[in-house]
Amino acid sequence: MNSDLPEYFFRVRDTGASVFKVDSSNRHRRLEMDQIAVVIMRTGEIRPQGDRTLTPEDRAAIKTWIADRTETLDWRRFDDIARAVDHMNLTAHWAQTQANDHQLESVTDALLMAMHDLRSVLVRKRAERLMGENDTK
Incomplete structure (x- = not known):
């Protein structure tokens, strides 16, 4: 053991x-x-x-x-x-x-806000990466 x-x-x-x-x-x-x-x-x-x-x-x-x-x-x-x-x-x-109308209504705003937030972060981070690549060239 x-x-x-x-x-x-x-x-x-x-x-x-x-x-x-x-x-x-x-x-x-x-x-x-x-x-x-x-x-x-x-x-x-x-x-x-x-x-x-x-x-x-x-x-x-x-x-x-x-x-x-x-x-x-x-x-x-x-x-x-x-x-x-x-x-x-x-x-x-x-x-x-x-999804039925009631289900969609109950989650649409929360999903749209979360997706907007995520998209904003991803776009900003991609821009930062691209700017960094341009600086190294």
């Missing part, structure tokens, strides 16, 4: 994670998790728990987790956007083929 368990467990929180060291080699053969640190993802800060001093191995494992977690969150954000495009297409199809 010991070889199947990771040395560290990361309990994900909204702001980062609580980091636990996993121990199953005690005399009662019980699984114990000792909290050793808290990670703040926004700043990358690693806060040792209590009076604990983190070993270089602890810090390396935590930094690896932060890098992996950042990659996962970035991928999820991009996937959410790709799904939003699908939802916009499904919404257009629904509005054209299935």
Whole structure:
């Protein structure tokens, strides 16, 4: 059982994670998790728990987790956007083929405002990119 368990467990929180060291080699053969640190993802800060001093191995494992977690969150954000495009297409199809007048009336203003806001941001960002390309030429 010991070889199947990771040395560290990361309990994900909204702001980062609580980091636990996993121990199953005690005399009662019980699984114990000792909290050793808290990670703040926004700043990358690693806060040792209590009076604990983190070993270089602890810090390396935590930094690896932060890098992996950042990659996962970035991928999820991009996937959410790709799904939003699908939802916009499904919404257009629904509005054209299935929605009744009452349903359309209840969502039209909110959809138009959200689409206008998104369009404004996308047009501005594209203009900024194009201006940047022209500056480098």
